[in-house]
Amino acid sequence: MKTILLIHGPNLNRLGDREPEIYGRTTLPEIETMMTARGRECRLAVRTFQSNHEGAIIDFIQGEQAAASGIIINPGALAHYAYALRDCLTAVACPVIEVHISNVHKREAWRRTSILAEVCTGVIGGLGVDGYLLALEYFREK
């Protein structure tokens, strides 16, 4: 079975009660359960990880990437400035999909730039938690 890494960055552990008018009411454990269950239906093993620390995310990716067929990452605000994470993602062999729950282009100007997008295979934004399922669908087709 292929392994897909589902990674969340800073503040996404607070999904559900963090600015629900922007991010909705779905919690991170609910997203992880949804993705693990959908992964099982698609014969994909989904391994989940969340950290508020860029270095911890890099450690996780470095440790897991050799066995991974894909990465789905919502980097949170790391998307906008985290060059060490960008270097890390550049060095992985598998496709990487960046997901944002909100449409970052409709919000503050500083959110419009993702320094990670350039090194990702694709980017999904503004579709709420459905964006994660669409990213998983991409890996099912592989």
Ligand code: DQA
């Ligand atoms: C986010 C968008 C980011 O700008 C923000 O910092 C987040 C969440 C999203 O899922 O819409 O933490 O990645």
